[in-house]
Amino acid sequence: MAEAVATLDPQASVAAAAPRRSPRWATLRRLLRHRSFQTGLVLFAIILVAALFAPMITPSDPTKLAMRARFKPPSWDFLFGTDNLGRSQLSRVVYGAQLSLMIGTAVVVINAVFGTLIGSLSGYFRRLDNMLMRINDAIMAFPAILLAIGVAAVLGRSMPNMILALSIVYIPRTARIVRSSVIVIRQMEYVQAAVAAGAGHWRILRRHILPNSMAPLLVQLSFLFAYAVLTEATLSFLGLGAEPPTPTWGNIMAEGRQYMREAPWIIAIPGAALAITVMALNLLGDGLRDILDPRLRIQQ
Amino acid sequence: MSLLSVRNLQVLFAGEHGEFAAVDDVSFDLAPGEVLGIVGESGSGKSVTALSIMGLLPRPPARVARGSIVFEGEDLLRYGERDLRRIRGPGIGMIFQEPMTSLNPVFTIGDQLMETVRVHERAGQKRQRDRAVEMLDKVGIAGAERRLDDYPHQLSGGMRQRVMIAMALICNPRLLIADEPTTALDVTIQQQILELLLDLREEFRMAIMIITHNMGVVAETADRVIVMYAGRLVEQAPVDGLFARPAHPYTRGLLDSIPKLSDERERLKTIPGTLPNPASVPPGCRFEPRCAWRVGACAAAVPPLAAIAAGHDSACIRHRELPVQ
Amino acid sequence: MTELLRVAGLTKHFPVGQGGPLNRGKAMLRAVDDVNFGVGSGETLGLVGESGCGKSTVGRMLLRLIEPTTGRIEFEGENLVELAPEAMRARRRHMQIVFQDPYGALNPRMTVEDIIKEPIEIHRTLNGRDARDRVLELLERVGLVAEHARRYPHEFSGGQRQRIGIARALALNPRFIVCDEPVSALDVSIQAQIVNLLQDLQADLGLTYLFIAHDLGVVKHISDRVAVMYLGKIVEIGAKRALYAEPLHPYTQALIAAVPEAKPRASRRKAAITGEIPSALNPPKGCRFHTRCPKVMPVCREVEPRTTEPKPGHLVACHLYPQEAPAPTPAA
Numbered sequence: 020m021a022e023a024v025a026t027l028d029p030q031a032s033v034a035a036a037a038p039r040r041s042p043r044w045a046t047l048r049r050l051l052r053h054r055s056f057q058t059g060l061v062l063f064a065i066i067l068v069a070a071l072f073a074p075m076i077t078p079s080d081p082t083k084l085a086m087r088a089r090f091k092p093p094s095w096d097f098l099f100g101t102d103n104l105g106r107s108q109l110s111r112v113v114y115g116a117q118l119s120l121m122i123g124t125a126v127v128v129i130n131a132v133f134g135t136l137i138g139s140l141s142g143y144f145r146r147l148d149n150m151l152m153r154i155n156d157a158i159m160a161f162p163a164i165l166l167a168i169g170v171a172a173v174l175g176r177s178m179p180n181m182i183l184a185l186s187i188v189y190i191p192r193t194a195r196i197v198r199s200s201v202i203v204i205r206q207m208e209y210v211q212a213a214v215a216a217g218a219g220h221w222r223i224l225r226r227h228i229l230p231n232s233m234a235p236l237l238v239q240l241s242f243l244f245a246y247a248v249l250t251e252a253t254l255s256f257l258g259l260g261a262e263p264p265t266p267t268w269g270n271i272m273a274e275g276r277q278y279m280r281e282a283p284w285i286i287a288i289p290g291a292a293l294a295i296t297v298m299a300l301n302l303l304g305d306g307l308r309d310i311l312d313p314r315l316r317i318q319q
Numbered sequence: 320m321s322l323l324s325v326r327n328l329q330v331l332f333a334g335e336h337g338e339f340a341a342v343d344d345v346s347f348d349l350a351p352g353e354v355l356g357i358v359g360e361s362g363s364g365k366s367v368t369a370l371s372i373m374g375l376l377p378r379p380p381a382r383v384a385r386g387s388i389v390f391e392g393e394d395l396l397r398y399g400e401r402d403l404r405r406i407r408g409p410g411i412g413m414i415f416q417e418p419m420t421s422l423n424p425v426f427t428i429g430d431q432l433m434e435t436v437r438v439h440e441r442a443g444q445k446r447q448r449d450r451a452v453e454m455l456d457k458v459g460i461a462g463a464e465r466r467l468d469d470y471p472h473q474l475s476g477g478m479r480q481r482v483m484i485a486m487a488l489i490c491n492p493r494l495l496i497a498d499e500p501t502t503a504l505d506v507t508i509q510q511q512i513l514e515l516l517l518d519l520r521e522e523f524r525m526a527i528m529i530i531t532h533n534m535g536v537v538a539e540t541a542d543r544v545i546v547m548y549a550g551r552l553v554e555q556a557p558v559d560g561l562f563a564r565p566a567h568p569y570t571r572g573l574l575d576s577i578p579k580l581s582d583e584r585e586r587l588k589t590i591p592g593t594l595p596n597p598a599s600v601p602p603g604c605r606f607e608p609r610c611a612w613r614v615g616a617c618a619a620a621v622p623p624l625a626a627i628a629a630g631h632d633s634a635c636i637r638h639r640e641l642p643v644q
Numbered sequence: 645m646t647e648l649l650r651v652a653g654l655t656k657h658f659p660v661g662q663g664g665p666l667n668r669g670k671a672m673l674r675a676v677d678d679v680n681f682g683v684g685s686g687e688t689l690g691l692v693g694e695s696g697c698g699k700s701t702v703g704r705m706l707l708r709l710i711e712p713t714t715g716r717i718e719f720e721g722e723n724l725v726e727l728a729p730e731a732m733r734a735r736r737r738h739m740q741i742v743f744q745d746p747y748g749a750l751n752p753r754m755t756v757e758d759i760i761k762e763p764i765e766i767h768r769t770l771n772g773r774d775a776r777d778r779v780l781e782l783l784e785r786v787g788l789v790a791e792h793a794r795r796y797p798h799e800f801s802g803g804q805r806q807r808i809g810i811a812r813a814l815a816l817n818p819r820f821i822v823c824d825e826p827v828s829a830l831d832v833s834i835q836a837q838i839v840n841l842l843q844d845l846q847a848d849l850g851l852t853y854l855f856i857a858h859d860l861g862v863v864k865h866i867s868d869r870v871a872v873m874y875l876g877k878i879v880e881i882g883a884k885r886a887l888y889a890e891p892l893h894p895y896t897q898a899l900i901a902a903v904p905e906a907k908p909r910a911s912r913r914k915a916a917i918t919g920e921i922p923s924a925l926n927p928p929k930g931c932r933f934h935t936r937c938p939k940v941m942p943v944c945r946e947v948e949p950r951t952t953e954p955k956p957g958h959l960v961a962c963h964l965y966p967q968e969a970p971a972p973t974p975a976a
Contacts, residue, residue, distance in 0.1 A: 041755075042753060042796055042798060207748050208745055209748065209749050209750055209759075212809070212812065215707050215740060216762055216766055216816070217736040218762070219766075226751070226754070230751075230753045231753060360832060360834075361831055506902045506903055507898060507899065507902045509902065509904070510901075510902040513904070532831065532832060534832070538905065538906050541908075559908050576832055576835065577861065577906055578859075578861040578862050578866075579905065580861055580900065580903055581905070589840060593803060593834065594831070
C-alpha cells in the first residue's frame with residue numbers, strides 16, 4: 020500500500036514539473052481550484068466589499084427615520100424595503116454586515132494570538148500543560164452560548180465587551196487545537212534535528228513548530244469567524260448585544276420579530292445575510308480543511 | 320492450465336498533469352500451487368498489480384485502461400462488485416504489509432474470523448467458532464480457544480500477521496496474494512511467517528503471489544520470479560535461473576547493491592540516479608537513463624520481452640551481451 | 645586507537661500509564677538497561693537489534709535528545725550527562741545525528757539552504773556569504789548541486805532527502821555522528837548509494853559513527869565492530885568478522901540465521917528461534933532471552949548473566965560462557 024500512496028502523492032509529480040515552488044504557493048493554487056473554497060470566497064468577498072464601502076452603496080443613513088415610509092416591502096425605491104420606523108433596510112443590513120465582520124475579525128485576531136500562545140506553550144512545555152489545560156477544560160465545560168450570555172450580562176452591553184465575551188468563550192477551543200498539532204509536530208524528527216543542532220526553545224517554536232502547526236488553526240479560525248458572527252447575532256437578538264439603534268443583524272431581527280406577519284422582510288433579509296455569511300465561511304473552512312489536512316489530501 | 324493469467328495490463332492514475340501509467344503492458348501467468356515472487360522498488364507497480372487483481376484499486380484516481388485478468392477462466396475485469404466479492408475469500412485471499420491497520424481494533428479476532436466465515440458460507444454459530452479455532456491453530460497461535468476473545472491490540476505484530484493469514488485462508492482460497500507480508504516485521508519473526516506461508520501452501524494446495532522489495536525473501540520462498548521496474552515487467556524467470564543468470568541490467572544492479580552477509584566487499588555497487596518520475600517516464604526502456612549498458616536503440620523503442628531460456632524472459636535488447644557472472 | 649566515546653551503565657526507564665497526576669509511575673518501561681560500550685576515534689560501531697530493543701533510545705541518549713535515567717556518557721573524556729543545558733548545547737557541535745525517515749526529518753517549510761544553514765546560524769560559526777558558500781560546498785560533498793539549495797524538501801526523492809539530512813549533520817564539522825537507521829526507509833538501489841556516501845565521508849573527514857540498524861547485512865558492510873541488543877541490553881559486542889563468523893550469543897546466532905539470503909534455497913531451513921519478543925514493561929527474569937533461547941539452561945531463568953570476554957575484544961552476556969572472570973571494566 021505504501022507504494023500506491025507514494026505514486027499517488029500529488030506533490031511527487033509537482034516536483035519535477037515545476038521546480039523551486041514554495042509549498043505555500045502550491046497550496047494556494049490548489050485552494051483556488053477547490054470548488055467550495057471558490058464559492059465561499061466569492062460570497063464572502065461580496066459581503067466584505069459591501070461592508071467596506073457601506074457609505075457609498077447605501078441610499079441613506081441607517082438610523083435616519085422616515086415615518087411616512089414605514090413597512091415598505093422591497094421595491095426599486097427601497098431595495099430591501101423599510102422597517103417599522105421607515106429606516107432603509109438596505110442601509111441597516113449593510114451597516115450590520117460592517118459590525119458583524121468587525122466583531123468576527125476582532126475575535127479571530129484575538130483568538131489567533133492568544134490561542135496560539137496558550138496552545139503552543141501548553142503543547143511545547145509539557146510542565147505548563149496540566150495547569151493550562153485544566154483552566155481550559157473548566158471554561159469549555161460551559162456551553163458556549165450560555166457562557167457568552169453570562170459574560171455579556173456581567174460586563175454590560177457594548178461592542179468591546181461583546182468581543183471580550185466571545186474571545187473568552189472561544190480561546191480555549193482554539194488553544195486546544197493548536198496544542199494538539201504542536202504535540203504532533205514536536206515529535207517530528209526535524210525538530211529533533213534542530214535540538215541536536217543546538218537550537219533553543221524560541222528558535223524551535225518559531226522556525227519549526229509554529230509554521231507547521233498553522234494548518235489546523237487556519238481551518239479552525241475560518242469556522243470560528245462563522246461562530247462569532249452567529250453568536251454575536253444571537254446575543255443581540257436576545258438583547259445582550261450592542262444597544263439599539265446600532266444596526267446589528269441581531270438587533271434588526273429582534274425588532275423585526277414583532278412584525279413577522281405583516282413585514283416578513285424585516286427579519287428575513289438580515290436572517291438571509293447572516294445565513295449567507297456563515298455559509299460562506301463554512302465553505303472556506305471546508306476548502307481549507309480539504310487542502311491543508313494531509314490525511315484528506317492523500318485520499319484525493 | 321494456469322490459475323491466473325494477466326495479459327497486457329495497463330493501469331492509469333490521474334495525476335496533476337494528466338494520467339500516467341502505474342502499470343504498463345504487464346503480462347504473466349501463475350500455475351496452481353505455484354509461488355510467484357514479484358520484486359520491485361517503490362513505484363514499480365507491484366502493489367498496483369496486486370490491487371488490480373483483487374479489484375481493490377482506488378477508483379478514482381486509478382483505472383484499468385487495457386488488458387485482462389483471467390482467474391480460473393473468468394475475466395475479473397468484467398466482473399462487477401458483487402461477483403468480485405464472491406471471488407475474494409474463496410477464490411483469492413490477500414494479506415497486507417501492515418497487520419496493525421488491517422484488523423478492526425474494536426472487534427475481537429474471533430468476531431472477525433467468524434464474520435469472514437459467515438460472509439461466504441451458511442454455518443451455525445458453533446461451526447463458525449470451530450472453524451476460527453481450527454484456523455488459528457493452523458497458523459501457529461497457541462491456545463487458540465482463548466485467543467478468540469483477544470482484541471488486535473493485545474497481539475504482537477507477528478501474531479497479528481498470523482491472524483491476517485488465518486482470515487485470508489479461512490475460505491480455502493486457490494490463490495493467496497501477500498503484499499509485503501513481512502516488511503513490517505522483525506527478522507526472526509519474518510522467518511517464522513515465511514515458513515508458515517510455505518507450510519500452509521502445501522496444506523491448502525494454494526498458489527501464492529508474494530510481493531516484496533526483498534530479494535532474500537524471494538530467493539527463500541518463490542518458485543518463479545517477476546522483476547518490475549517503473550510499471551513494466553523487465554524480467555521473469557524460475558528462481559534458480561534468475562539468481563544464477565540475471566538477464567536484465569536492473570536485476571543485476573539490484574542484486575549487486577544488496578550488502579550480503581557472506582561478502583567481503585569494500586564498496587557496494589550502486590545503480591546511479593533515481594527512479595523516473597511516473598508522469599514523465601523515458602519513452603524507450605524505462606531503465607535506460609540509469610543503465611550502464613545503454614545504447615542509442617534503448618531510448619528509441621520499448622524493448623520487447625525476449626526468451627533467453629525456458630521460462631526465462633528479459634526485456635533488454637542487449638541481454639545476450641551481458642557477461643556471464 | 646583512542647576512545648572518542650565511552651558509555652557506562654547507561655539506563656533509560658520510561659514511566660508509563662496514562663498521564664493523569666493520580667496514576668503516574670505505575671509501570672516502568674525498561675527501554676535501555678545498564679548498557680556499556682566504547683567507540684574508538686574514526687571507527688564505526690554497528691548497533692543491531694529488533695524493534696523495541698532500545699537501540700534508537702541509546703543513540704538519542706548519546707546526544708541527550710532523550711535524557712538518560714542513569715549512567716555516564718563520556719565524550720572526549722567529559723561526562724555529558726552532568727553538563728548544564730547551555731554547555732550541552734555547545735557540545736552538540738561535535739556530535740550530530742542522521743535520522744531514518746527522510747520525509748519527517750526535514751522541515752517542509754524551509755528551503756534546503758535554510759535547513760543546512762540552521763546549525764551554522766545557531767553556533768554562529770560563519771556569516772553571510774561564507775555560510776552560503778559552506779552550504780554549497782556541503783551540497784556538493786553529499787552529491788547534490790548548487791541549484792538544489794533554493795528548493796523545498798518535497799521536491800526531492802527519498803535518497804536525495806537523506807543526502808540533505810547528511811549535509812545538515814556535517815554543517816558544523818562534527819567528530820561523531822549517530823546514524824539512526826539511515827537507509828532503512830530507502831529503496832534497495834538507493835540504499836547502496838547512501839551507504840557508500842557515508843563511507844566516503846568517514847574516510848575523508850575522519851568521522852566516527854554509531855550506525856544503528858536492523859539490517860544485519862548493511863551493518864556488517866559498514867561497521868568495524870558490532871554490538872547486538874536484545875530487550876534493552878547489549879548481549880554481544882565484538883569485531884565484525886569475529887561476530888559474524890562465530891557469533892557467541894544464541895540470539896546473535898539466531899539473528900544471523902534468520903536473514904533471508906539472496907540465494908535460492910540456500911537455506912530453506914527451520915526457524916532457529918520461536919516465539920515473540922517479550923514486553924520491555926515486564927522483561928523476563930534472569931537472562932532476558934531465556935524465553936526464546938534454544939540452549940536455555942535452568943540458571944538462565946534465575947540469574948542474569950554477567951558480561952564476559954571469552955575471546956579478546958569479543959564480549960558476551962551468556963551463561964554458556966564461564967562466568968567467573970568478569971569483563972575488565974574500563975577505567976571510568
